[in-house]
Amino acid sequence: MPELPEVETVRRGLEQLIIGKVIKQVECLDSPKSFPNDPIEVSTQLIGASIVATRRRAKVLLIDISTNYTLVTHLKMTGQIVFVKEGSTPPLDPEVNSESSLHPLKLARSARASADDGLRFGAGHPNDSLIGDLPDRSTRIVYEFTDGSHLYFNDQRKFGWMKLYPTPEVPNIDFMRKVGPEPLEDSLTADEFVARVRRRNNTTIKAVILDQTVIAGVGNIYADESLWGTKLHPATRVRDVSDGDLRQLLDEIRVVMNIAIEKGGSTDRNYVNAEGKKGSYIDFARVFRREGLDCPRCGTIIEKIRVAGRGTHVCPSCQPPSSD
DNA sequence: CACTTGACCTGTCCGC
DNA sequence: TGCGGACAGGTCAAGT
Numbered sequence: 001m002p003e004l005p006e007v008e009t010v011r012r013g014l015e016q017l018i019i020g021k022v023i024k025q026v027e028c029l030d031s032p033k034s035f036p037n038d039p040i041e042v043s044t045q046l047i048g049a050s051i052v053a054t055r056r057r058a059k060v061l062l063i064d065i066s067t068n069y070t071l072v073t074h075l076k077m078t079g080q081i082v083f084v085k086e087g088s089t090p091p092l093d094p095e096v097n098s099e100s101s102l103h104p105l106k107l108a109r110s111a112r113a114s115a116d117d118g119l120r121f122g123a124g125h126p127n128d129s130l131i132g133d134l135p136d137r138s139t140r141i142v143y144e145f146t147d148g149s150h151l152y153f154n155d156q157r158k159f160g161w162m163k164l165y166p167t168p169e170v171p172n173i174d175f176m177r178k179v180g181p182e183p184l185e186d187s188l189t190a191d192e193f194v195a196r197v198r199r200r201n202n203t204t205i206k207a208v209i210l211d212q213t214v215i216a217g218v219g220n221i222y223a224d225e226s227l228w229g230t231k232l233h234p235a236t237r238v239r240d241v242s243d244g245d246l247r248q249l250l251d252e253i254r255v256v257m258n259i260a261i262e263k264g265g266s267t268d269r270n271y272v273n274a275e276g277k278k279g280s281y282i283d284f285a286r287v288f289r290r291e292g293l294d295c296p297r298c299g300t301i302i303e304k305i306r307v308a309g310r311g312t313h314v315c316p317s318c319q320p321p322s323s324d
Numbered sequence: 325c326a327c328t329t330g331a332c333c334t335g336t337c338c339g340c
Numbered sequence: 341t342g343c344g345g346a347c348a349g350g351t352c353a354a355g356t
Contacts, residue, residue, distance in 0.1 A: 001348085001349060001350075002350090003350090033332095059350075074350080074351085075350090076332095076333095076349085076350050076351075077333090077348075077349050077350065078333090078334080078335095078348095078349095138334090155333095156333085156334060156335075157332085157333045157334050157335080157348090157349095158332080158333050158334075159332065159333060159334095159349085159350070159351085160350095175351085175352095200326080200327085202326075202327075203326080203327060203328090207327085207328090210350085212350085212351080219349080219350070220348095220349060220350090268348090269335095269336095269348080308328090309328075309329070309330090309349090310348095310349065311347080311348075311349080
């Protein structure tokens with residue numbers, strides 16, 4: 001699901017693909033929730049304007065427009081932003097939106113997941129003629145640029161949203177005011193991280209690092225991965241975690257996120273980058289979605305439990321539960 | 325106030 | 341084969 005590394009991958013892709021392009025038309029194919037702005041304001045501020053920059057804060061993507069407005073986007077769980085060149089076949093990996101019949105685990109573990117796409121292609125999709133074609137059933141908003149290329153905002157589950165704000169107002173958006181520091185910026189020191197986590201001494205360590213007001217951008221995948229790296233059980237209360245372990249946890253968050261950005265993010269089910277391609281971090285994951293498989297560190301079978309209301313993956317040997 | 329749970333959605337998988 | 345229910349998880353609102 002789009003967490004910090006996935007959103008950053010999309011941002012970098014868009015930076016190469018849409019800077020300078022001029023918007024010719026905007027079409028909203030869905031309820032106002034996907035695009036709750038006044039349509040007249042949207043067309044006034046967007047039509048004829050050009051894309052000047054792409055930014056990211058936490059899991060929020062920011063696309064700056066020449067009219068001093070910014071498209072603020074949250075992909076939530078199943079959102080995608082896909083760029084398609086004029087006249088080119090849309091590159092969206094067909095199995096991503098067509099919900100292949102394969103179990104995600106088998107998909108993730110398949111050594112050559114892409115090699116047999118062709119077979120799954122015809123067999124799995126309900127409508128072969130629409131395979132990989134955009135817009136599709138999940139498309140919410142379509143931007144057409146003057147050169148004939150398109151940008152699609154897709155979201156199967158409609159949790160995501162895209163909203164237009166005057167650029168100077170972006171820092172005043174409620175979420176932006178409350179969100180915690182960026183984990184990959186040097187300005188976040190280990191001391192500050194420990195202090196922020198310690199404010200929530202009575203809850204579980206996993207719930208705390210998922211809290212966007214404590215630290216930005218950590219979601220379920222990288223929470224499980226970084227806790228495994230620190231050998232901390234996700235249900236451990238913060239008060240039972242040492243300062244040293246908290247410092248190491250920040251290091252692990254940084255390590256897994258940097259690797260994930262290198263790998264182009266994690267595609268569990270729906271995530272694709274700005275060119276419609278899947279990320280490969282999931283193949284390097286050490287616990288996430290690996291229940292029933294061997295822990296890569298000690299060989300113990302990885303278990304799936306529930307912590308902070310989320311599916312949670314742990315090695316019961318490396319990450320023993322605290323006695324509490 | 326601190327913390328947990330449910331709602332928002334759609335599609336898939338599993339058991340009966 | 342069909343059907344109901346559990347599940348997936350980012351964030352906010354409501355509840356304890």
